[in-house]
Amino acid sequence: MDLSYLFYLSSGLFLGWSLGANDAANIFGTAVGSRMVKFTPIAVIAAVFVVLGAVFGGAGASETLGSLGAVNALAGSFMVALSAALAVYLVLRMGVTVSTSQAIVGAIVGWNFYAGKPTDLGVLSEIVATWGFCPLISGVTAIILYLGLKKLLKCMNLHLLTQDQLTRCSLIITAAVGAYALGANNIANVVGVFVESCPFKPLKIGSLLTLNPEQVLFLLGSLAVGVGILTYSKKVIMTIGNNLMKMSPMIALIVVLSQAIVLLLFSSVSLHDFLEKNSLPALPLVPVSSTQAVIGAILGIGLVKGGRGINWNIVRKIVCGWVMAPIVALSLCFICLFFLENVFNMTVYLPG
């Protein structure tokens, strides 16, 4: 394998690291913030499950992203990932929550523009539609879970302390499921643009498991996500906290579960095939934003509770970020590709 590949891949790995640092807050932020669970054990669990999700469930969403724009030159992939990472960074600096998924889509469209390749409008509209559907489905799921859990708790009459212990265990399990879903769905954001130029050979682990080249790439990307979770997510959790709405551990559990369900719905190939086989409307396999899913879930619960306690100012900022992230990434990618090709004389796309 050419070592330069690893250099180019570094932008994707950086994106993975920042994704891990940011999105871990969605998975177990409240659990740690409310001191229900200690950071280190839950972060280790989340890091392991992110890797498992990416390696064994990451193919579906990555394929859709590939059909939006098959970035076919390494330097191009590098710049697409880098400009997405930079867009996330810049928009975050403005104090607006941002989605890596939207940034990467914006960057890919930017590459398409620059390379003169047609953007599949069908796929693009499908992806853009999911940006609206994702929080909507997440909100509805959260409402159903909230009402169901409320009824269940009323029937079970658990002692407060027993309920506390069960909530703790559930938070850990949900964090694992949420991390698996995050890995499966969002690995496409991290290294999806490198799939076309993937130079890896199949990797044999023991006698039972062989990872194909794409899975080896996902393994690398997810390790970066894992490192992001372990090294920087605590800081993010402690800084950001629950600024959208104050959450109890039980609400946090519902929010993470809804997010995990939505992310799995948008990344599970088997579920997609099952729905299509039975002539049911199948959701596209697209990387969606875990932050948006979380926001959808929180808003859903907030609305059921009568809309009190929601910080609408932050909601406005978030919606603003949804528009800004892809536009900033697209523009950045276009400009940077120009420089890379004309100043550094590198091949950023292959004709044909």
Next chain:
Amino acid sequence: MFNIKLSVFSATRELEQKIDAMHDKIIECSMYFKEAIDTFLKEKRSQNYRRISKKIKNIERQADDLRREIESSLYIHNLIPDLRADVLQMIENIDKVINEFDEVAHKFYIEQPDIPVQYQAKFKKLIGEVSECAENMAISSRAFFRDFATVRDYAKKVYFLEHESDKTWASLKQDVFDSDMELAHKIQLNTLIGDVADIADRAEDCIDAVLIFTIKRDI
């Protein structure tokens, strides 16, 4: 790790029992208090009264121990971090009500007030209302831990009984000051009646807090 988890679960079970025991103490204390005052009205500071008064003192000590154990357990095992402060306040409130029962019973023992026969019926009524108020407070507070939908039902009862005890207290106070007793005697009875009525007020304060905590507890 498995062992640690199991020990946390057993600690939880143990703590649940201690919280239940704390609520039992208030009901026990209230029943002995009623019995103590009945005995006092019949026999004054008799051996019998001394025995019942000691029982109340013992309950008060046990409640103190339970409160300390509950407090340290909650912190050592890092249980209910989001509601810990509320639960601790509830336990302390319960302990304060028990302390008041003990203090009033002890005051009767020390001061040996002379309660004229014509006021004893009203006085017994006041004692009954105050005790029932405290018992309902305990039921309501216990419900917070398991069946918080019923907290309100018993809270209503507490409010009603506290209001009734206030009325009885005011009427008894008026009777005392309208009487021909010496001023010192009137003041002594007035203070004692006030102390008894304070128990219901304390129970009402506890319920106010429990209702707020219930809103927080609801998911």
